[in-house]
Amino acid sequence: MLYEGKVALNIEVEEIPTRNSRVFYNPHMRLSRDLSVGVVAVYAKRVNQPLTICDALSGCGVRGLRYGLEVPQVNRVVLNDVNPHAYEKLCEHIELNKCSTERYSAYCEDANVLLHRMRNQFDVIDIDPFGSFLPFLDAALDGIRWGGLLCLVATDTAVPCGVYPRTCRRHYGVTSLQTSYRHELALRIYVSTVIQRSAQLDYAFRPVMSLFQQHYVRLFGIVIPKAYEADKLLDEFGFVYHCFRCEFRTLSKRPLHECPYCLRVMRRVGPVWLGALTDGEFARDVVDELKRRDYQDAARLAGLLADESKILTPFYDIHALASIWDVSPPSMVRLLMELEDRGYRATRTHFSGIGIKTDAPLDELRKAMMKVAQ
Numbered sequence: 001m002l003y004e005g006k007v008a009l010n011i012e013v014e015e016i017p018t019r020n021s022r023v024f025y026n027p028h029m030r031l032s033r034d035l036s037v038g039v040v041a042v043y044a045k046r047v048n049q050p051l052t053i054c055d056a057l058s059g060c061g062v063r064g065l066r067y068g069l070e071v072p073q074v075n076r077v078v079l080n081d082v083n084p085h086a087y088e089k090l091c092e093h094i095e096l097n098k099c100s101t102e103r104y105s106a107y108c109e110d111a112n113v114l115l116h117r118m119r120n121q122f123d124v125i126d127i128d129p130f131g132s133f134l135p136f137l138d139a140a141l142d143g144i145r146w147g148g149l150l151c152l153v154a155t156d157t158a159v160p161c162g163v164y165p166r167t168c169r170r171h172y173g174v175t176s177l178q179t180s181y182r183h184e185l186a187l188r189i190y191v192s193t194v195i196q197r198s199a200q201l202d203y204a205f206r207p208v209m210s211l212f213q214q215h216y217v218r219l220f221g222i223v224i225p226k227a228y229e230a231d232k233l234l235d236e237f238g239f240v241y242h243c244f245r246c247e248f249r250t251l252s253k254r255p256l257h258e259c260p261y262c263l264r265v266m267r268r269v270g271p272v273w274l275g276a277l278t279d280g281e282f283a284r285d286v287v288d289e290l291k292r293r294d295y296q297d298a299a300r301l302a303g304l305l306a307d308e309s310k311i312l313t314p315f316y317d318i319h320a321l322a323s324i325w326d327v328s329p330p331s332m333v334r335l336l337m338e339l340e341d342r343g344y345r346a347t348r349t350h351f352s353g354i355g356i357k358t359d360a361p362l363d364e365l366r367k368a369m370m371k372v373a374q
């Protein structure tokens with residue numbers, strides 16, 4: 001028997017769980033689940049009503065059960081997994097955790113069938129598949145209520161990171177590039193795909209928190225079935241322009257052919273959403289919620305997301321810049337202070353331990369780095 005959060009689990013822990021595991025449980029995803037509890041808790045406080053949640057690809061059920069047992073406003077939890085062994089485990093875990101069968105139910109269906117069948121019934125839907133959330137997105141939009149919270153996972157991150165550009169074009173509608181900030185680009189591509197697909201079905205998906213961790217991305221957004229709101233989101237689409245010679249990058253709705261610094265032809269990725277990937281205010285509330293629960297690692301992560309949410313320019317890899325500018329990589333703390341002294345925003349980023357986000361222009365960043373490197 002083991003515990004995660006307030007949930008007891010009777011499951012054998014495998015070192016590396018795979019899609020061939022009899023019942024899937026990955027202890028290394030605990031951080032993602034802690035964070036998700038914080039997000040659902042903040043959402044619950046904001047809407048201030050009893051919530052019905054669907055954990056549509058439950059595995060052993062840990063995620064859905066944690067929402068039910070750790071967020072007081074959650075009134076009803078629907079767990080589901082197409083794997084019959086997982087379904088048995090869901091029933092066992094409902095009983096083990098003394099969850100009332102009036103509030104907790106388990107199903108053994110294809111997630112798409114379940115979500116279409118239970119149309120418009122859920123305030124929160126969590127889609128945590130192997131690979132991409134895309135095959136489940138339409139059904140999730142069908143299953144969610146007005147103003148509901150959609151929580152998505154994707155693990156096919158090599159695709160939008162530029163490793164498989166043709167697959168990226170097929171699945172996500174854009175050709176990606178392998179830049180030094182490809183993880184941020186990938187996150188932007190995922191968010192854009194959800195906004196665009198939702199808009200095609202007349203839903204607006206407004207991202208409230210998005211993050212990239214080792215091998216997966218996590219997106220949270222509020223869904224409103226309003227074509228007008230969807231149009232407003234689409235108005236914020238444009239391109240990420242990148243110069244492979246001098247590392248200049250910018251987000252723009254206007255065409256940009258030449259790098260303003262070195263005159264090289266710019267490469268671009270898009271159309272993509274140019275707005276914030278995380279709502280800073282929402283993320284701050286998540287930090288408070290997680291601290292109260294003593295989920296310190298998740299609180300730290302949410303804090304970084306809040307800090308970096310206001311800076312839209314993709315993060316800079318300090319080692320990549322140091323190599324181009326032929327200086328030693330500077331102390332991160334001193335570089336951040338130097339940029340702030342010069343009147344710019346600057347912060348660490350959750351994307352990389354050697355990355356910073358700043359709204360300083362590239363030449364100002366260069367001056368700051370040269371000064372710190374002296």
Ligand SMILES: C[S@@+](CC[C@H](N)C(=O)[O-])C[C@H]1O[C@@H](n2cnc3c(N)ncnc32)[C@H](O)[C@@H]1O
Pocket residue numbers: 023024025026029033056057058059060061062063080081082083086109110111112128129130
């Ligand atoms: C990554 S695991 C879920 C992990 C779980 N959410 C957690 O936090 O531990 C994906 C699960 O989706 C299930 N699955 C795969 N395809 C499905 C489908 N079409 N409908 C429902 N469940 C499916 C698999 O059996 C597997 O248990």
